Amino acid sequence: MKARTLGSAAGTASFALVFDSGDEVTKELLAFARSHSIDAASFTGIGAFQQVTLGYFEMDKRDYKKIPVNEQVEVVSLVGNIAQGDDGPKLHAHVVVAKSDGVALGGHLIDARVRPTLEIVLV
Numbered sequence: 001m002k003a004r005t006l007g008s009a010a011g012t013a014s015f016a017l018v019f020d021s022g023d024e025v026t027k028e029l030l031a032f033a034r035s036h037s038i039d040a041a042s043f044t045g046i047g048a049f050q051q052v053t054l055g056y057f058e059m060d061k062r063d064y065k066k067i068p069v070n071e072q073v074e075v076v077s078l079v080g081n082i083a084q085g086d087d088g089p090k091l092h093a094h095v096v097v098a099k100s101d102g103v104a105l106g107g108h109l110i111d112a113r114v115r116p117t118l119e120i121v122l123v
Contacts, residue, residue, distance in 0.1 A: 001017055002018045017032065017119070029120070041082045041122050044120070048117065079095075
């Protein structure tokens with residue numbers, strides 16, 4: 001992953017993050033937040049994944065039902081935030097991905113591996 005500062009104002013900074021093929025999105029995004037002492041931020045992104053695990057929150061179980069998508073997909077929309085948790089930054093993101101036939105799937109982003117690229121703007 002490559003990062004570039006887009007600008008800063010009033011003590012806040014914005015970043016452009018470009019993930020490469022094979023990068024693990026949630027792991028690298030949280031590592032970036034830790035290394036830059038980011039306590040709170042929001043982000044958006046577009047690109048593509050070689051695989052992604054979506055989550056659907058089941059109220060009665062108070063846990064996510066995991067939905068694996070083990071094929072190349074376009075990231076149609078990725079939105080989320082980073083907030084400070086008990087053990088450091090926590091990620092909360094939702095994603096909509098599209099398969100090659102145009103079928104869209106969405107849910108909570110559990111994990112994903114990039115291919116060929118993913119671009120995130122973090123504010």
